[in-house]
Amino acid sequence: MTTTEDEFRMLVDGHSSMVYSVVLRLLGDPGLAEEVAQDVFLELHSWMPRLESVDHVRHWLRRVATHRATDALRRRKVRPEGQSDEFEEKHDRPTESGGDASPMGVAMERMLLSLPPAQRTVLVLRYGEDLSPEEIARTTGEPLATVKSHLQRGLQLLRRKGSVVLKEFVRG
């Protein structure tokens, strides 16, 4: 796809929310998420001649955003895996969704950030991007069985961590 500057800007405008959200959910740090999301679009600019359609661009963005966020997690060790089994309730931490999330949403965000990155990634792609396990496998480059395993374990861990908290919210 060849694009003019205006067309590329429209692509950025149209996909910035998706890219930023994926990266933010995986990193949990708004500043770092913006930096990584910008890098993704910068990379997109170089890749444009090789992309064939808007759908291709969307798939490419989702895949590269996931990979770059994972790279950033490894690099900066935002959330070391060793701490992920414990749900840390950080009441002083601002919510990533900008403060308009419900208490249940805030708790959910915190629990998500406490999951191991691989499980967090598949949950974000499954419930945030509404991708099927097959699409997630294509996006992350992992085998389908691994994706399904991460999905199941991630949900179990999330449920276990939040069983008490969730009950309070769900049952009102």
Place this chain on the structure above:
Amino acid sequence: MDELDLSPKEVEDMEDELRESLRHVPAPAGFSDRVMARVAQKEATRKARERQKSFFGGLHRNAGVWTSIAAALVLAVGGNVMHTRHEREEREAAQVQAQMDLAMELTGHALDQVQGNLEKSPAGQLLDSLGK
């Protein structure tokens, strides 16, 4: 899942909550402007690098021409050096020749004078008369 003590309805509600929590959030204000500024900066750097590459690439493409020019320069400078050296040697040879000629001339004069003196001396006159 059974050990979690959550009913199917509760699981479903939790998944809904998960979807709700993971809804897209807008990128920070001015995000697109900052991306476009970085794109423009990157493009400017790329173009500058291309210009630089084309300049040096041009030099590389015309390597034959530049080699010929360099060879001509080397020959010209070398020829000039050889010519200068040859001229200097010729000049030195001429000086040596002139000094030699002068020495020969002086020697000739000296010999003429000795011969004149001999002829004017009594011994010379005696020899002269004997010869006649």
